[in-house]
Amino acid sequence: MSDSGFSGKSWVGRSVPRVEDARHLTGRGMFVDDIERPRMLYAAFARSPFGAARVEKISVEDALEVPGVERVITRSDLEDVPGLRPVLHRPEFVGVDMPLLSGERVRHTGEPVALVLADSPHAAEDGADAVAVEYERQEAVVSLDAALAEDARTVHEDMQDNVMVDVRSPDDSGVDEAFERAAVVVEATFETGRLAAVPMEGRACLAEWDGREDKLVLHTSTQVPHIVRTALEEVLEIPQQRIRVIAPDVGGGFGQKCVVSREELLVAIAAQRLERPVKWTEDRQENLTASFHGHEQRYETSAAFDERGKLLALEADILCDVGAYSCYPFTCGVEPLMAATEMPGPYRLERYRSRARAVATNKVPMAPYRGVSRPQFTFAMERLMQKAAKRLGIDAVEIRRRNLISAEEFPYESPTGVVYDPGSYIESLEECAGALDFPAWKERQEGARREGRLIGLGFSCFAERTGYGTRTFALRKMGITPGLDNAHVRMDPSGNVAVAVGTCGHGQGHQTTLAQIAADELGIEPSDIVVRQGDTETTPYGWGTFASRSLVIGGGATKKAAALLAERIKEVASHLLEAAPGDLEIEDGRVSVSGSPDRYVEVPAVARAAYLEAQRLPEGEAGSLEASAGFDPPGTFSNATHGAMVEIDPETGDVRIERYLVAEDCGVMVNPMIVEGQVRGGVAQGIAAALYEQLIYDDEGQLVTSTLMDYLVPTAMEIPPVEILHLETPCEYTETGAKGVGEGGTMGAPAAIASAVADALSHLDVEIDRLPITPDLLRAAIRDSRAREGNLS
């Protein structure tokens, strides 16, 4: 690590106000739907009203009669256009094609069957309504049980069953042995509800054909512009240099926009064929019914503990309801593979056996959603810990303390081969429990119970793998492997700097934080630096923003590139100062000779010399002040303990969060304000998953929660203030010492809330094994438990 990053004068570590704010506070942001073009057409999709059906006939005549409708595109117009076919090079993977438009079978409600183009969005929607499709309905397969039944209809006709991924860990007979000598074996089945990411801006794209350069330009609300371009190459049949993908301001993504949508490709195809701009902006109902879902999982688990509460072995059968198709490029393996590989979490474990399956159903496809399986298995692991503690008479903190990986064990290798770099697992538990005065809790709780009140305190501990590069991703065996990212840094003749990165922030404040990182290397102010992202033509190649990777990998690349530029600046300055480059340092906008602060030249003067007064330099030294660097780290684990204090209304089943505290460690914080924003936003989504949100399909495959009246995104009334304590274990594998922090909030909150609710009801023999913990479930559980007690007494 270079020495500048941690000095008292560094920009890294400060809560620098965000440069992104001004445009959003004044209405000057530019989201896709804000862009207008002359002669623009508007797109709308006719979508399947059924969960499963054979498409008998599509008639577009009526649609073409609608005033304003110019063209209708169906499967028959796309004969040579391949569908999206993401790949895993694994024998346990069954690949399926996601057609851009369905021509023969529809496999989920909302599946697109026709694209209507019109001169107004209203006409396009009228046209989509007028597309007449004859369907022969089929039985929809809408649950894990239905999909896995012996006689289940297969979602894809050429599949043997509905299992698209089936991975088993190597057989370890030590698992059975451990179960045999266990003092306590806890067995439980955990289920978590299907969720939607609900970025406030839904998906949107605008494609235009640039006839001058024979080029397709796609503006799209995406987290991964370079990956969208790769997907476009296949369907447009033009090389990537003639495709430009631009992500302007993106109104949230949370994973839903780190995959490629059918609609993005179709809109691009339409613009290419018609040589006119085409815009599509989905409405909220489309976003809920026809984009991507996630997190619907079931864990059948057994855990063996010794008499002191030490976890000896874990066995898990993991099922992920991944909907009808695989998402591009991650595939439907993203949830089961994550779950199987990382389920042990922050706990020391010697014996582990798992099986993880991706199960196809007639539902909207799964895509990575903030946390990817980790909120689910953290919920499962924390509940197992809690159940074991109860059986053994150990308290909630002690059982975790005994099982968490301790400081001296790092680097720790898990049974699945995952290596955990140093963190503060036990320390964060102690901090969290201390701040919530855990020792006094039992007494407080008993006092409340005497008053008839139900209060609970719960914890969850987790490790969040972040910033993992190619080598780690390659273990997943995807058809194309994510991981690396690049940065390009250039100083202009006035001494200002542009940083261009392949990551693509959409709310995370990268234009601020990456400038902080570059400023430290270049000895200038962040305000003299502009960060550019989200444009395949003006940024170096990169995998975009997902998996808590951008600040770590994009930030690392930025730091490396800026350091190279600093060297280049010193080279030029060395001629002006007549000193060796190695004797120079850059600070406070000056290049000066070490030990002789009076011998200096201002950075803008160096830039001027390089470009505009090059005669001052020896031949061959003139030219540009720029540098590029890539970064591709192995990955690092952030960690945290969440603590929640709740009160349950026994009459209504309502859960109110009285206090919520996070003790987290994401290594070096580049901008603490932004770290806290990521934590708080993540916790809010985790609380939503714990208590409120759930996508519900009926037996016919209709989504019955297709509006925000039914899908309950929590408001300021439900989400409490979140107290945050910071620990700092700098990461040695990342250039900045930082670890990623984008998803942790979402991972810890469901388990912490569930632990707290279970604690509140610990005297009633109520198990909290399902999320969301809805008022009706809770009321019924309390009622049943009291009835049982009544019978007993």
Place this chain on the structure above:
Amino acid sequence: MKDVHSVKIAVNGRLHEIDVESRRTLADVLRHDLGYTGTHLGCEHGICGACTVLVDGLAVRSCLAFGVQADGREIETVEGLESGGQLNSLQEAFSAHHALQCGFCTPGFLMLATALLREKLDPTEEEVREVMSSNLCRCTGYQGIIEAVLDAAGKNRGTEAVDGAVSRETAEDRVEGVSLLREAGDHTQ
């Protein structure tokens, strides 16, 4: 067949006379006919509040109002909050308290808070929380938003004019067209 009406709408003090198709929402009129794209559409069914604007001073979800209903009315949008290139104290508080991340819901929250702070100079945290719960934010967890509104309200304490928002007087001064419109007849029915 299009059903088109001629309407007069004042937006942030500027009078617009346009022809509006009857089925076009106020949000569409503002965004696509008049170019005030700071107003965002997050759900188009009245839940998320990203499209909140002020209509004659009242917070309204512009996705649930038709453009023709704005005939003769004074609309305020996020574009009207700053003056002379300076953020107002509410906008500054949003930045200081990290009350925005992706920025998509931000204009709706700013307009909602503007309406609240005009009505109530010094609201309690509970009041702020309750009013702000009209809108949805997916990024921040709301804490920064609540703190920002309270901070802006705190700066109002002891002042007559509402510093945290476009003051009524200032708005009236700038909205010459609106007064004329109102005098010209009753457009509010």
